Each structure stands twice: as C-alpha cells, then as structure tokens.
Amino acid sequence: MRLKAFLLIVFYEVCSTLGQVAFKKSARKFSAAPLGTARDYLAFLRRIIVMPGIWWGIIITAVGTVSWLVALAHVDLSLAMPLNSAHYLIVLLASYVLLRERMDRMRVMGTVLVVAGIALVAFS
C-alpha cells in the first residue's frame, strides 16, 4: 500500500514537472510583455491561453493530478507532502536540462536547503 502510494506520487511528480516545463516554454514567448496593470494581465492571458503548449501542460498535469488524488486516498497529506520534496530536485534538473536555465551555486544550494528543510520538518 505504501509502495503503491509512493509510485503514484513519483508519477505525479514527473507529470507535474513536464507540465511546468510546457507552461514555462509557452510563457517564455511573452517574457517581454508588460505586466503592471490588470489590463496587462488580461491581455497576456488572452494571448497565452491559445497556445498548444499550455493545453499539453494542462493535460499532463491533469493526468498527474489523478494519480495524486488516488495517492491521497491511500495516505495522509502529512505523509504525502514530505515525499513531494523530491519534486524540487526534479524541477531543478528539468529547468537545467530542458529549459537551459542558468544554475548558479546560490540557486542549487537554495533548492537543496528547501528540500532538506522540508524533510526535517516532515520527520520531526
């Protein structure tokens, strides 16, 4: 039962990461758009919501979310959340490999601290 929940959560993490990569790839195309007023935000949303990448991201994330919901039916949120801390490392890796974001030492160290902190809180 624990193993099944664990696998479901890992599957969710991978799906969710790929969804985030799809979102970022689409949003990146509008990185120069001004975002100050409510009107700017609405104009941005109108342009981005028609991009196929967004819909792929939504579908992949939805598939992952079903897996997450099934996992939550097996185990408590307080157990599922700490397992989720691995998520940060997967996203960091995906940002580097798939999105070619720059990794300076500060960013990697910060992410590792966040993961360690969540693990500590989870197991205290």
Added chain:
Amino acid sequence: MKPATPALNVQQFGLILFIDLLESVAEVCFKSATTATGITNVTLANFNTFALRLLGIPMLWIGVVCFLVILCLWLTVLAKVDLSVAFPLGNAVYLIIPLLAIVVLHEHMSALRWIGTVFVLIGGYCVSISAQHSSG
C-alpha cells in the same frame, strides 16, 4: 562589474505567496473530497465508483476552481521568472503557516522543526537572490 539583477521583484514574490496560499486551500479541498468518498483503498475494480463519487462532491470543484485561478496567476509569474526560481518558492507556505501558528497561537514546535523551517527560509532566500537569467 555590472551588479547581477536579482531573480525576483517584490510584486512577483507577492504573487507567488498568494498562489501558495490558494494552493493550500485547494489541497485541503482535495483531501476532504477524497475522504468524503468513503473509499480508502482505490483499486482498478472500484476506481469507477471512486471517480463518480468524487465528481459529485462540491469540495472537489472548489479545489478545481482554485487550480484554474492558480494556473492563470502562475503563467504570469512564469513569463518573467525562471522556473528553477519560482518553483522552490512555490510551497514555502506550508512552512510559513505552521510558523504563524507558533508565533500567533503559541503552539509547541520541536527543535528539529525549527531547524527545518529555517533551512527552507534560507533556501528560498538563496534562490530568490540568485542572478536573473533572461533567456527570452
């Protein structure tokens, strides 16, 4: 040497925190909806029953609406901020809320939990001051 631009400004950080809060609400809705199905062991055999009951629970839909709002806000954040910066800050609220419970409600917190919380806060700070990378 040109000083590095921080990866995040105050407005973006505020948006991420708001998304965090909304996500906590959505997670609680989802957990409460799955509990309300009365099914604790989902298998292939009872998956249909589970899904059908789930769809009839209002809490699920409140969670779904929260997620739609989160998606819109999140896309506006991603337009400007690296994923590897925005994402680690995305769940800091799970630690900020317990911290508030301790400070405001005087709840007990173990030393280990304090250390963990400090780790997350320092980690989030490191990520947010890491240099901006505008790849366009």
